[in-house]
Amino acid sequence: MQELDRTTPGATELPTLTSFDPATGEVLGTVPIMGPEQVGAAVALAREAFPAWRDLGFEGRRRKLLALRDTLVRHKDDVARLYTRENGKPLAEAMTSVLACCDFLAYYAKHAAGLLADEPIHVSNPLQKNHETFLTYEAKGVVAVISPWNYPLLLAMAEISAALAAGNAVVLKPSELTPLLGVKLGELAREAGLPAGIFAVVTGDGRTGAALTAAPVDRVCFTGSVATGTKVGQAAMAHLVPVTLELGGKDPALVLPDADLDFAAQGLVWGAFTNAGQVCASVERAYVHQRIAEPLIAKVVERAKALVVGNGLDPKTEVGPLINQPALERIEAQVADAVAKGARVLTGGQRLPGPGTFYPPTVLVDVTPDMLVMQDETFGPLLPIISVPDEAAMLAAANDSPFGLSATIWTADLDAGKRLARQIQAGSVWINTGLASYGNPLTPRGGYKESGIGKIGGRHGLLEMVNAKLVDVAVHGKPKLWWYPTWPAMVDFVSAGVDVMHGSSIGQRLSGLGKFLKSRR
Ligand code: NAP
Secondary structure, eight states: OHHHHHHOTTGGGSOEEEEEOTTTOOEEEEEEOOOHHHHHHHHHHHHHHHHHHHHTHHHHHHHHHHHHHHHHHHTHHHHHHHHHHHHOOOHHHHHHHHHHHHHHHHHHHHHHHHHTSOEEEOOOOGGGOSEEEEEEEEEOSEEEEEOOSSSHHHHHHHHHHHHHHTTOEEEEEOOTTSHHHHHHHHHHHHHTTOOTTTEEEOOOSHHHHHHHHHSSOSEEEEESOHHHHHHHHHHHHHTTOOEEEEOOOOOEEEEOTTSOHHHHHHHHHHHHHGGGGOOTTSOOEEEEEHHHHHHHHHHHHHHHHHOOBSOTTSTTOSBOOOSSHHHHHHHHHHHHHHHHTTOEEEEOOSOOOSSSOOOOOEEEESOOTTSHHHHSOOOSSEEEEEEESSHHHHHHHHHOSSEESEEEEEOSOHHHHHHHHHHSOSSEEEESOOSGGGGOTTSOBOOEETTEESOBSHHHHHHTTEEEEEEEEETTOOOOTTSSSOOTTHHHHHHHHHHHHHOSSHHHHHHHHHHHHHTOO
16 A cells, blocks of 8 residues: 555545455455545645656656556456456456556557647648648646446556556546555556656545545546436536546447347347446347347347356356446346336346355346336346337437447448448447457547547547647748738728638639739738
């Protein structure tokens, strides 16, 4: 807890929160619940450290970020194990997240200089020729990253790596359900030699997140639920601090009648049940063409039944636990509501005996749009399937949601898939695949509608971390025609300019040119 000693006055006397292993209920550790004083101290230290980090330049930061990547690689086994113990995901999935964190660090370390190079603007207006005009990108200052528990390292790292590579200092607030992973990241950053204050971790609960949003930071990057994101967005806007909101989803899968059924069933099962369905971009509802509904559902059920549920540390496990008891109760409430309204459970549907919060992969049919499971984010291992008569009905149902995070399409006709993709109201659409972009640092993603504002990943994600400054240089500094003093024919001159540049016929443009020359100063 060296990080806390350095950045947080009085941290040792604070109340604490406990981190549990969701597979066993075992206590993994405790961390202090930091309040405004400790958060303010971390932000102040970050602000102090910021100028030197910014001035280190891309090359200096590249070396430090690659050192952080190397440190993560050295500790990958410990980190993945802690990931599985604190979050529940199977060890192979945890190691995949570690790999993606390394990818993000390497990508932004190596490419930030090119992605943020000055951008020349060629101004075509003849009255502004002989100008050298360009955009230059500058780090904002202190970036607050508030992250959820479902991919605690990966989602945080996607923003941390972009923010640091662009020259910002970062203060991270991990979820109260996975704080030890956040603390671990702080330790790795120290071991990698990141300067003091450039990356700080503040632990605690929602109050700590609220304190960080209210602190004098220069950008807030929030990933979490719509409800909390709305509060965070409002709090940031109260100080006119820009905010990125990566929020929840109710993501549809659309299965067209020409789809390869074995392949589509495999994709749906993975998309719905990976990380026990606790993925913002999980397949949360499937619309299947009625011609193939029966055989496809049979294949989905067969595959869902075969999944091995258990402790993520067991190499046989394919689906780990839910994060906690409230998550289990939310899933049970959605299933109970669906069954009460006429849905049938084809597999799963009952919690598994503890210890640990396990719920099996569950497939529901005869679902209707009024059921909670078709409206609210489930964030658990439920796959409701609806049979629909045609593509138009599928599209209308998919878009009939306040969310717009992502969608998947399953078809053999890639052109038809692409046509459909353009009509779906979502920030990412995957054809014959799913979720792939989340671990890829090159692919920007974000939500439409209530699923969020702004982008993570790629150049778009990096641009969220900088201010774009316009620099306009009049190379041969001479007074402009429109500078004082005004001359009597100036209106005619400008009016002729409108004709010359935008006249609807050659005649109007030529006549404008004559007037233009006559009315010059
Ligand atoms: P959450 O409850 O909204 O919490 C997200 C983060 O916000 C946590 O660190 C939380 O701290 C903190 N927080 C809580 N109240 C706050 C406040 N008033 N001010 C500032 N921060 C506050 O979400 P979650 O349950 O951790 O995550 C699940 C949700 O995240 C789902 O809706 C999922 O779809 C969404 N998600 C979206 C994406 C995406 O990329 N679009 C990715 C992953 C997850 P505590 O945990 O300590 O309360």
